Amino acid sequence: MANYKILVVDDEEDLCEILKFNLEVEGYEVDTANSAEEALQMHLADYNLLLLDVMMGEMNGFKMASLLRKNEKLKHIPIIFLTAKDTEDDKLMGFNIGADDYISKPFSIREVIARVKAVLRRSAEKVTPEVLQFERLYIDPVKKRAFIDQEELPLTKKEFEILSLLLSHPGQVFSREEILSKIWTDEVYVLDRTIDVNITRLRKKIGEYGKHIVTRLGYGYCFETH
Template sequence: MEDYKILVVDDEEDLCEILQFNLESEGFYVETAFSAEEALDKEIAGFDLILLDVMMGNISGFKMASILRKDPKTKKVPIIFLTAKDSENDTLTGFTLGADDYISKPFSIKEVVARVKAVLRRVKEAEEAPEEVVVYEGLEMNINEKKVKLDGDAVKLTKKEFEILKLFLENQGRVFSRDEILNRVWKNESYVLDRTIDVNITRLRKKIGEYGKNIVTRLGYGYCFEIN
């Protein structure tokens, strides 16, 4: 599939072999590593995507992802976490570290292949799309690069926080109910509770400084990004 290179990192050697066989059958070039240490010895920047197990030896998948995101050469390499840890906090941790997707074990190989293709497709579309920037006074959002700046300084947002802010900035003045936010941001993720939406919005308000006050609660209706 367009000579995409994928790195599978998991301490279960049998699982690595199964994933490698099936992904190669789909036309991908695949390499495997049985630990984060082994993976980090490779030229990570040369891969188009990493399938990364969370629970490994001395260096966990989360730690490896953190290392990659801090390196300018590898910070944009897409990561899909493969893990038996599927609590809400674990999922949020994964996305906070910049994960592009999160697949809980046990999983079907068809699901993994489909998710890999979906992430690669999104990355390609983002690279080909013209730069799109949404600005409200000193708050700037680069849609393609998934970056937010506050008065010129970078703001670190989780994937969900970014998508919530994007929804608000692109629809300034419009009130969104919790159900609408759920359907647009979380889509088919069935584990989400109302409090999860509230917690994400509370964190988002704090991270965007003075503009946090623009995200207002309309009792009985939902949330809105008000224009001064």
């Protein structure tokens, strides 16, 4: 549990501190922000859960959640809304945006902790593969898409699979035979030269990150992260 990081976003500073204290007692690592704008300046990908107030200053919680759900790197982060807006329409809006839970104010700390544990447990049970990332280059293994920042890379199926293989094992050298056996599984006759051609094209398509796909003469290829 100590590995879970939670961000509490609420314009009520006292409430932030109360939640922070009680969640830390439960073993979570907790940070706070007093506005959506402040939260968006933080490295949100580090967090396993957001507790997000709806009624805040210029940007409300619904708007912030909508932005996160449109961001490939951040859309997987569970969100629990904390709010005094508890009409059925408000709750439906929250869930339509992609909320994982919705807690109406006033609430008990025990209820919040129970809901936090339930959402984190459900999140941990999801068997979706993790997004692979190196700096601004990342791969969504579910949708089979690769990006630099928000720009999708025009990779072929084989190029995507080579990049996924190398990026998921940084520093590990794969021989041409290993790459062939893992990626060209259904094809009987494939030349080693085919690997080289695909690697060359892949390097060009990933731009500045192409230099991280390194040739180890006599051995094969690897993705170096330094």
